[in-house]
Amino acid sequence: MxxxxxxxxxxxxxxxxxxxxxxxxxxxxxTANNTIPENNIAxxxxxxxxxxxxxxCWGLIITSAVLIISRLVxxxxxxxxxxxxxxxxxxxxxxxxxxxxxxxxxxxxGFIISSIVYLLFIYWVSGxxxxxxxxxxxxxxxxxxxxxxxxxxxxxxx
Amino acid sequence: MLGAFLSVLISPLSLGLCVLGVSLGxxxxxLPGLNASMGxxxxxxxxxxxxxxxxxxxxxxxxxxxxxxxxxxxxxINAPGTTAAxxxxxxxxxxxxxxxAGRALGMALFGSAVGGIVSTIALILLAPQIADFALAFGPxxxxxLMVLGLSLVSTVSTNSPLKSFVGVFIGLLISSVGLDPIIGxxxxxxxxxxxxxxxxxxxxxxxMFALSTVLISLEKSIGEAxxxxxxxxxxxxxxxxxxxxxxxxxxGSILGTIIGALPGAGATISSFANYGLxxxxxxxxxxxxxxxxEGVCGAETGNNSAAGGAMIPMLTxxxxxxxxxAVMLGALMILGLTPGPLLFEQQGKLVxxxxxxxxxxxxxxxxxxxxxxxxFVKILRIPNAILFPTVIIFTVVGSYSMxxxxxxxxxxxxFGVVGYLFRKFNFPVGPIVIATVLGPLAEMNLRQSLIMSxxxxxxxxxxxxxxxxxxxxxxxxxxxxxxxxxRVKNIKVDR
Numbered sequence: 011m012x013x014x015x016x017x018x019x020x021x022x023x024x025x026x027x028x029x030x031x032x033x034x035x036x037x038x039x040x041t042a043n044n045t046i047p048e049n050n051i052a053x054x055x056x057x058x059x060x061x062x063x064x065x066x067c068w069g070l071i072i073t074s075a076v077l078i079i080s081r082l083v084x085x086x087x088x089x090x091x092x093x094x095x096x097x098x099x100x101x102x103x104x105x106x107x108x109x110x111x112x113x114x115x116x117x118x119x120g121f122i123i124s125s126i127v128y129l130l131f132i133y134w135v136s137g138x139x140x141x142x143x144x145x146x147x148x149x150x151x152x153x154x155x156x157x158x159x160x161x162x163x164x165x166x167x168x
Numbered sequence: 169m170l171g172a173f174l175s176v177l178i179s180p181l182s183l184g185l186c187v188l189g190v191s192l193g194x195x196x197x198x199l200p201g202l203n204a205s206m207g208x209x210x211x212x213x214x215x216x217x218x219x220x221x222x223x224x225x226x227x228x229x230x231x232x233x234x235x236x237x238x239x240x241x242x243x244x245i246n247a248p249g250t251t252a253a254x255x256x257x258x259x260x261x262x263x264x265x266x267x268x269a270g271r272a273l274g275m276a277l278f279g280s281a282v283g284g285i286v287s288t289i290a291l292i293l294l295a296p297q298i299a300d301f302a303l304a305f306g307p308x309x310x311x312x313l314m315v316l317g318l319s320l321v322s323t324v325s326t327n328s329p330l331k332s333f334v335g336v337f338i339g340l341l342i343s344s345v346g347l348d349p350i351i352g353x354x355x356x357x358x359x360x361x362x363x364x365x366x367x368x369x370x371x372x373x374x375x376m377f378a379l380s381t382v383l384i385s386l387e388k389s390i391g392e393a394x395x396x397x398x399x400x401x402x403x404x405x406x407x408x409x410x411x412x413x414x415x416x417x418x419x420g421s422i423l424g425t426i427i428g429a430l431p432g433a434g435a436t437i438s439s440f441a442n443y444g445l446x447x448x449x450x451x452x453x454x455x456x457x458x459x460x461x462e463g464v465c466g467a468e469t470g471n472n473s474a475a476g477g478a479m480i481p482m483l484t485x486x487x488x489x490x491x492x493x494a495v496m497l498g499a500l501m502i503l504g505l506t507p508g509p510l511l512f513e514q515q516g517k518l519v520x521x522x523x524x525x526x527x528x529x530x531x532x533x534x535x536x537x538x539x540x541x542x543x544f545v546k547i548l549r550i551p552n553a554i555l556f557p558t559v560i561i562f563t564v565v566g567s568y569s570m571x572x573x574x575x576x577x578x579x580x581x582x583f584g585v586v587g588y589l590f591r592k593f594n595f596p597v598g599p600i601v602i603a604t605v606l607g608p609l610a611e612m613n614l615r616q617s618l619i620m621s622x623x624x625x626x627x628x629x630x631x632x633x634x635x636x637x638x639x640x641x642x643x644x645x646x647x648x649x650x651x652x653x654x655r656v657k658n659i660k661v662d663r
Binding site: 020023024027028031035038041042045046047050051054055056057058059062063065066067069070073074076077080092094095098099101102105106109110112113116117125128129132133135136137138144147151152155158159162163165166167168 | 213214216217330331333334336337338340341344348350351353355356382383386387388551552553554556557558560561562564565568569572574577578581584585588589590592593594595607611614615617618619621622623
């Protein structure tokens with residue numbers, strides 16, 4: 011394995027995702043049982059508001075469990091791996107963290123400024139060499155978005 | 169109705185928007201990584217600007233254009249712009265290597281147009297009949313239909329029905345967030361106002377399809393773009409090629425329309441199935457994968473004919489059978505229209521105008537494809553490092569503008585990351601989105617049925633239609649065991 015990459019077998023990745031989904035299913039099942047009324051109002055017949063979410067939770071828990079068992083017994087992907095390049099993963103993580111920061115900052119700075127900064131940041135993360143072009147594009151793209159949404163569509167941007 | 173149908177074809181606004189939609193669609197389709205559902209999803213806010221018919225003509229244009237556009241990059245640089253064009257690359261790229269790119273592009277265009285027009289005719293002829301039949305549907309029948317749709321999406325569309333079922337239950341769980349549809353009590357809102365009104369499926373869709381695609385592309389490439397420099401001119405296929413392919417064009421259009429109409433089996437499966445059909449019908453199957461024009465014809469007739477077929481269950485019963493039609497359903501809902509038999513009964517004129525728009529989109533892309541190919545090829549030179557970051561801003565504004573709620577951007581981020589991880593480990597995201605759309609309808613019809621029957625579940629056995637639909641649901645579970653349609657994806661081609 012090269013230093014600049016790490017590998018996860020598809021089987022293990024599937025099992026980890028399925029375990030997380032089971033946990034989510036159990037969490038929502040407990041929440042449903044504690045917070046959603048079981049029956050309809052005024053003795054209306056049929057199933058109440060809790061039944062459908064509970065069905066979805068049980069469905070998620072059971073299918074995830076079956077997936078885990080099936081992968082432990084036999085996986086059609088056994089031996090196959092997903093390769094994550096560290097540089098590529100860094101770009102993805104930076105983009106997501108940047109998006110979260112952008113989400114929290116925008117209500118304070120306004121849409122235009124934070125969007126230009128965020129777009130410049132993502133262009134930088136992507137590694138395109140022509141910096142002048144990127145600045146021009148970041149400003150232009152956001153002005154177009156502002157014009158189309160705020161002026162044309164009357165969408166009040168934050 | 170004929171007047172309504174024709175009025176769209178001669179309306180300057182519809183024509184202009186159709187040209188714009190088709191051009192944008194071809195551009196989106198050409199770029200590897202972008203596809204019809206993603207393109208329409210991020211442009212959905214534009215639906216607010218226009219009246220329903222011109223807006224839908226615009227989206228139909230993107231839809232038809234993007235499916236065709238995917239074939240351009242598949243043929244020229246062996247990088248299919250959409251998954252629906254993967255089968256096109258099997259013979260399209262070898263033809264380019266032989267110096268016959270124009271011939272392959274011409275056949276792709278012609279096959280796409282024939283497939284699109286035939287499926288539009290099927291849509292016009294069949295949809296009103298199906299809608300008429302569906303008028304007899306009450307809550308039990310609709311519940312049966314929703315359950316069948318969800319099971320077909322899981323068993324037909326992917327190589328892993330189990331993972332699809334996981335996705336369906338995630339979608340149903342997402343759709344349970346917000347106010348209960350019958351008595352209005354809040355569910356899973358965790359004392360926040362944002363979740364009180366539920367999670368708009370458009371946000372799930374933009375996150376799962378568009379943002380996750382951007383993240384995957386960011387991981388893969390820095391500043392990469394195609395170095396394709398050749399001057400390309402498209403042409404209509406020669407009479408010799410048309411004569412050679414006419415059986416494939418005819419049979420492929422019909423098969424593609426049928427496959428498209430099945431929930432879960434969209435343009436991608438149709439293109440593979442039709443590629444297989446073309447190989448079986450060919451006098452020279454040994455040439456497939458080495459540059460046989462019939463392979464290009466089969467794949468392209470297949471994917472565009474499925475586009476029209478997929479509109480049938482979406483318009484007549486409100487069931488989106490594929491990712492693209494799920495987005496199209498979103499567009500209709502933004503425009504204040506609820507697809508289903510009542511739409512045909514109450515707004516028949518508008519329905520026929522939409523049919524006219526769909527036909528118009530298929531005619532316009534034939535013209536634009538023929539004359540504009542040299543310009544669309546240049547789009548391939550846009551570096552990914554510029555393209556995908558720019559798309560992020562559109563996903564943000566697109567999801568925010570659905571409800572003018574900035575908190576939806578956080579939901580978008582969550583669904584984008586989940587979609588990215590799912591796609592990395594081959595979990596299909598389509599079933600999640602489709603279940604998010606169908607979940608509330610399934611729940612409402614189930615509970616209404618039980619209120620009607622005073623709590624008795626036999627109501628689903630008393631209705632012959634509901635009973636048939638439930639039996640078909642059980643039959644669909646057997647699909648993976650006796651050869652489902654997705655196996656056509658495993659066609660191996662000697663290259």
